[in-house]
Amino acid sequence: MSTLSTKDRILNTTEQLIAEHGFSGISIRKISQAAQSNLAAINYHFGNKQQLINEVLERRLNNLFEIRQRMLDDLNQGESQACVLEQVLHAFIAPALFMINDKNQGGKTFMIVLARAYAEQGEHLHQLMTTKYTDTIKAFADAIHRSAPHLAKETVFWRFHFIIGSLTYAMSDFGASSMSKQMSESEYFNKSVEELIQFALQSLRA
Amino acid sequence: MSTLSTKDRILNTTEQLIAEHGFSGISIRKISQAAQSNLAAINYHFGNKQQLINEVLERRLNNLFEIRQRMLDDLNQGESQACVLEQVLHAFIAPALFMINDKNQGGKTFMIVLARAYAEQGEHLHQLMTTKYTDTIKAFADAIHRSAPHLAKETVFWRFHFIIGSLTYAMSDFGASSMSKQMSESEYFNKSVEELIQFALQSLRA
DNA sequence: AAACGTATTAAACGAACGTTTGAATTGCCT
């Protein structure tokens, strides 16, 4: 922990505090205190509070969409065009949910942050989706359309949209208290991935 | 506007400001100014800020779940047990989305508020769902299970959950900028309802 | 060792926040 730079300590601490208390529940005073840094260090390293939040979000979103794109590319490499729908959905959904198990990276924390961001930082996220990550999203929509040729392109768009909603909602639930008591945490995550993929798959069938 | 009581003016104004700026973007100072009331009137009528927010949420949630329950009751009255799945989903989804068209009631505003609340007031909402509205939610889950007997009860639970996520996400999108330019607002809402119901229906098919 | 850019620190700024208080005002009842 203390081996990290002040800047990284602030980023990690901010992520964790947002997950715990939401975007509205944080202040640079609480952050600097929890990160054991000085109050002014935040403005020194990030300019202002909003830019700090932006860096927290984009740091891991870049990683997430890179993984998604890479998994999709692997599928497009050597495939039989049809019946890979399940794999396409897996490539989109699994990286998000499995990030959660990535303990040493704080991925779980970020997923909760991301779910919160959909509501509290919607404008910023929407902007990212239509600029920085638009290529990957389009690539997935195309792949789904190719794998489900029985559906109109417009229908694919709508349902992909709804699936993203389900995924977002499922992620945000991991931060809530609705966890089953009969499963371990990772069992629950694995179960969620499977159920969500089957749900999405079914919703796109003929 | 001025025909309304101070209390109602505060409630409506709060709802509108939350929709515009989120829960974190409001203050009782801004509210009282926009509602053309006195600062202390809010604490007089509602006790404190959080209780005001609670009343904003519960006022319309009560209405929404009443409508849902009534529509489900109507279905359970005279039906042929099977194949009403579409109508059950419609009874759950449509009231939420059609509230949006209820201009004179500010229903659209509240839907945006509700979508925001899922992330920012999750604790409060989760508590309401597991207490005040738990009967209606259970009734819908049962109705879905009866209408889709080919699915395991556990599977129905998961997919109903995901459908709620899609609905929530769709609602929050109405507050964002992603609206098509080739449709009128109400056309877009109607289209959303139809697409969402078909999506949910397909996700629960054999 | 001196100089220099980078990083950290304590202190202060003005602004906005939620809440409380006590007096003024209103509307209703006898």
Added chain:
DNA sequence: AGGCAATTCAAACGTTCGTTTAATACGTTT
């Protein structure tokens, strides 16, 4: 009209907020 409760109001309370400033410490280069 008088009395009384409900409501509205201006003012102030103490706290917390994001940001800025100017001084200090650090680490590398010359």
